[in-house]
Amino acid sequence: MTIGLFIPCYVDQFYPKAAIATLELLEKQGLQVVYPFNQTCCGQPMANSGFAHLTQGCNNLFMQNFKDVDYIVSPSGSCVLHIKDHLHAENAADEPVAHHIRKRIYELTEFLTDILKIENLKARFPYKVGMHQSCHGQRGLKISQMSELVAEPFSKPEKLLRMVEDLELIELSRKDECCGFGGTFCVTEEAISAKMGKDRVKDHLEHGAEFITGADMSCLMHLEGILRRQKSKVQVKHIAEILNSYA
Amino acid sequence: MPKTIAEHPALADKFNQDEERVNWHDQTLWWVRAKRDKAAHTLPEWEELRNLASQIKHNVLANLSEYLIQFEENALKNGIQVHWAADAQEHNAIVKSILQKQGVSQLVKSKSMLTEECHLNEYLQQEGIEVIDTDLGERIVQLAEEPPSHIVLPCIHKKKEEIGELFHLHLGTPAGNADPDFLTAAARLHLREKFLTRKIAITGVNFAIAETGEFVVCTNEGNADMGAHLAEVHIACMGIEKLIPLRRHLGVFLRLLTRSATGQPITTYSSHFKKPRPGQEMHIVLVDNGRSRQLGRKDFRNSLKCIRCGACMNTCPVYRRSGGHSYHNAIAGPIGSILAPNLNMKDYADLPFASTLCGSCTNVCPVKIDIHDQLYKWRQVLVQEGYAPAAKKAAMQGMAFTFSHPAFYRMAGKTGKWFMKTTPFVINNNLNPWFKQRDMPEPPKESFHDWYKKNRQQNGHA
Numbered sequence: 001m002t003i004g005l006f007i008p009c010y011v012d013q014f015y016p017k018a019a020i021a022t023l024e025l026l027e028k029q030g031l032q033v034v035y036p037f038n039q040t041c042c043g044q045p046m047a048n049s050g051f052a053h054l055t056q057g058c059n060n061l062f063m064q065n066f067k068d069v070d071y072i073v074s075p076s077g078s079c080v081l082h083i084k085d086h087l088h089a090e091n092a093a094d095e096p097v098a099h100h101i102r103k104r105i106y107e108l109t110e111f112l113t114d115i116l117k118i119e120n121l122k123a124r125f126p127y128k129v130g131m132h133q134s135c136h137g138q139r140g141l142k143i144s145q146m147s148e149l150v151a152e153p154f155s156k157p158e159k160l161l162r163m164v165e166d167l168e169l170i171e172l173s174r175k176d177e178c179c180g181f182g183g184t185f186c187v188t189e190e191a192i193s194a195k196m197g198k199d200r201v202k203d204h205l206e207h208g209a210e211f212i213t214g215a216d217m218s219c220l221m222h223l224e225g226i227l228r229r230q231k232s233k234v235q236v237k238h239i240a241e242i243l244n245s246y247a
Numbered sequence: 248m249p250k251t252i253a254e255h256p257a258l259a260d261k262f263n264q265d266e267e268r269v270n271w272h273d274q275t276l277w278w279v280r281a282k283r284d285k286a287a288h289t290l291p292e293w294e295e296l297r298n299l300a301s302q303i304k305h306n307v308l309a310n311l312s313e314y315l316i317q318f319e320e321n322a323l324k325n326g327i328q329v330h331w332a333a334d335a336q337e338h339n340a341i342v343k344s345i346l347q348k349q350g351v352s353q354l355v356k357s358k359s360m361l362t363e364e365c366h367l368n369e370y371l372q373q374e375g376i377e378v379i380d381t382d383l384g385e386r387i388v389q390l391a392e393e394p395p396s397h398i399v400l401p402c403i404h405k406k407k408e409e410i411g412e413l414f415h416l417h418l419g420t421p422a423g424n425a426d427p428d429f430l431t432a433a434a435r436l437h438l439r440e441k442f443l444t445r446k447i448a449i450t451g452v453n454f455a456i457a458e459t460g461e462f463v464v465c466t467n468e469g470n471a472d473m474g475a476h477l478a479e480v481h482i483a484c485m486g487i488e489k490l491i492p493l494r495r496h497l498g499v500f501l502r503l504l505t506r507s508a509t510g511q512p513i514t515t516y517s518s519h520f521k522k523p524r525p526g527q528e529m530h531i532v533l534v535d536n537g538r539s540r541q542l543g544r545k546d547f548r549n550s551l552k553c554i555r556c557g558a559c560m561n562t563c564p565v566y567r568r569s570g571g572h573s574y575h576n577a578i579a580g581p582i583g584s585i586l587a588p589n590l591n592m593k594d595y596a597d598l599p600f601a602s603t604l605c606g607s608c609t610n611v612c613p614v615k616i617d618i619h620d621q622l623y624k625w626r627q628v629l630v631q632e633g634y635a636p637a638a639k640k641a642a643m644q645g646m647a648f649t650f651s652h653p654a655f656y657r658m659a660g661k662t663g664k665w666f667m668k669t670t671p672f673v674i675n676n677n678l679n680p681w682f683k684q685r686d687m688p689e690p691p692k693e694s695f696h697d698w699y700k701k702n703r704q705q706n707g708h709a
Contacts, residue, residue, distance in 0.1 A: 007695050007696075009650065009656070011695065012660070012694050012695045012696055013660045013690070013694050014688045014689075014690065014691065015688075015691075015695075016691050016693065016694060016695035016698050017691075019695035019698075020695065020698060023699075023703070035699050035703070037653075037696070037700075038653040039653070040649070040650040040651075040652075040653055040656045041646075041650040041656075043650065045643075045646060046643050046646055046647055047623075048604060048623065048626070049600075049626065049630075049635075049639065049643060050599075050600075050626030050627050050629055050630035050631075050635060051630055051635075051640075051643040051647070052627050053627070053630075053631070054643055054644065054646075054647035055647065057647055057648075057650065057651025057652075058647070058650050058651060060651075061650075061651060061653065135603065135604070135605035135606055135607075136604075136606075139605065139606035139607070139609075139610065140606065146607075146610050147284060148284070148287075148562065148607060148610035148611045149294065149610055150287055150288055150290070150291070150293040150294055151294070174277070176607075177564055178564045178603050178605035178607070180564065180565075180603060181603070182602075182603030182604065182605075183603075185600070185602070185603050186680075186681065187680040187681055188256060188600060188639075188680075189255070189256050189259060189565070189600070189601060190256070190260070190680035190681075190683055190684070191256070191259050191260040191262075191263040192256075192259050192263065192565055192568050192569050193603075194683065194684035194685060195263055195266070195269060195568050196564055196565075196568060196603075197684075197685065198684070199273070199568075221688055222685065224686075224688065225681070225685030225686045225687065225688065226684070226685050228685075228686035229684060229685055229686045
């Protein structure tokens with residue numbers, strides 16, 4: 001089984017540690033992981049801004065990069081959801097490749113719980129951690145139950161975090177409220193985006209978080225920007241970094 | 248109040264200048280959302296009910312013309328006068344003609360978002376006709392000369408002190424008295440006088456039943472009943488999508504409506520109007536105003552399932568922090584943002600972008616409208632129709648080029664100016680909107696790509 005590692009553009013450029021942790025975590029499971037060199041972006045920033053018609057270049061590149069792997073795994077629920085919902089081929093003949101990719105792409109935590117079905121991890125992280133449930137992972141990929149629906153609760157990322165020694169997962173007042181990042185929304189609707197981010201950070205701080213984690217680096221980047229502006233000591237860490245650490 | 252067209256970000260920015268007020272607005276609506284959750288979770292069959300309601304509405308939309316004809320036939324048999332309006336202007340003209348026939352220039356009106364959509368109040372005011380809104384929240388915004396900011400809670404943006412001030416100015420209550428009980432009693436006295444002296448009452452319609460030709464009006468204050476029962480002429484105004492096929496379907500919707508809206512098990516008054524009482528005239532105005540056009544848009548027709556509960560607004564993290572007026576449309580929030588561009592793409596091109604696409608709206612919707620997917624689809628339509636700002640268009644073309652050319656992408660990243668090159672619209676601005684309230688991410692010394700090349704190249708597809 002070959003795993004294709006998909007590292008989204010902003011993770012590649014700004015958060016290599018999250019990418020390295022993802023790679024190491026997968027390798028620790030004894031998997032063969034390849035990282036196709038010509039990857040860039042999933043195309044979501046354009047598509048969510050109404051420019052889906054400009055994403056074919058990204059789609060073509062993505063298909064070229066990942067056509068030969070068994071699974072594609074990425075530390076970003078949002079990018080995974082975009083590929084799952086919107087990747088398509090330029091020509092009908094290539095559509096089976098697009099279909100294969102859409103079916104075989106996984107966000108890291110769902111891959112670990114659903115495909116590898118891991119039950120324990122050798123990890124230790126002795127801190128109070130707040131888990132930010134990113135909307136696209138939660139409501140899009142359904143990696144955790146949503147507070148609006150009448151159904152049994154579950155959370156794939158939380159299940160993994162509970163395997164980490166000495167980690168204390170804090171409760172939040174609004175467990176699945178959006179952080180306000182929203183891709184280009186964060187600049188086109190700056191006032192609301194920043195306010196939502198501040199409110200999300202406040203919920204974590206009020207419950208004593210020392211770290212904020214999540215399965216989507218983009219939300220964490222937004223929250224990190226707000227924490228830094230507030231000169232807060234609280235740090236963000238991608239969930240892969242916590243699952244891969246032994247502090 | 249004249250309709251103002253301003254972009255959502257600018258209006259939201261203005262609303263956010265008073266952060267305390269934003270906090271209060273957010274918490275008040277979140278409290279309603281939490282009440283909704285509590286009410287929904289008491290019904291184990293909740294998700295089934297949503298499915299059922301969605302399917303019934305699907306049937307209605309698939310056979311709308313037949314149900315409308317059936318409804319008209321039955322309503323006529325019941326002695327209701329039926330009018331058809333293609334658009335807002337026709338609707339307003341029909342209402343005016345009924346008033347003129349009666350020689351009446353004053354009326355009471357209970358809550359109706361359709362009349363808001365048609366700007367009936369302004370129209371009648373210009374014709375010299377006085378309209379008194381009888382829903383307390385509606386009356387408050389009417390006194391403030393503002394449109395409602397929420398379809399269920401029209402004055403949710405106003406604090407009780409502001410309402411006390413308005414009542415002091417308009418109803419003569421003592422200055423500084425903001426006691427909700429006292430103010431409600433004052434409003435009741437004021438409205439009672441209107442109910443007793445007005446000959447014509449307008450109501451909205453929550454559900455119209457094709458099978459029986461009757462309609463149902465839901466209120467918590469009983470004001471629709473007070474108006475309609477006392478008036479000699481009752482005019483009910485409804486959008487053509489308000490139909491349901493059978494009376495027995497009503498239970499499904501009544502169970503969902505108020506639980507979704509306010510967390511109540513049912514509205515205090517769910518009144519059936521089937522025929523005029525002896526000596527009374529009863530009219531119903533069936534209004535299209537773009538609905539058949541929306542029905543024809545395959546991607547957006549589901550939006551016509553909406554039963555106007557407002558749950559999507561209460562749950563929307565953007566609505567809660569931008570206020571209803573920032574949507575500059577009668578129906579605010581997520582549902583308004585998919586209904587408005589159907590009415591006018593140019594004026595409302597900003598609204599489908601006033602969302603993070605978090606999807607909470609879709610999850611609370613009692614009739615399972617795919618709201619956030621429709622927001623995404625509207626964005627594509629609006630851009631294709633040419634309503635994207637030029638700067639955004641240029642930025643997107645730049646991004647598309649960069650991301651399609653890996654070597655260029657890597658070079659741009661390496662120079663440390665990746666952000667600026669790929670998203671120039673972020674930076675090419677006197678006030679970098681990212682930086683205004685957030686720090687920029689700190690660039691690491693190498694990208695993951697470079698790290699991998701150094702450390703794992705043997706495994707890679709170089």
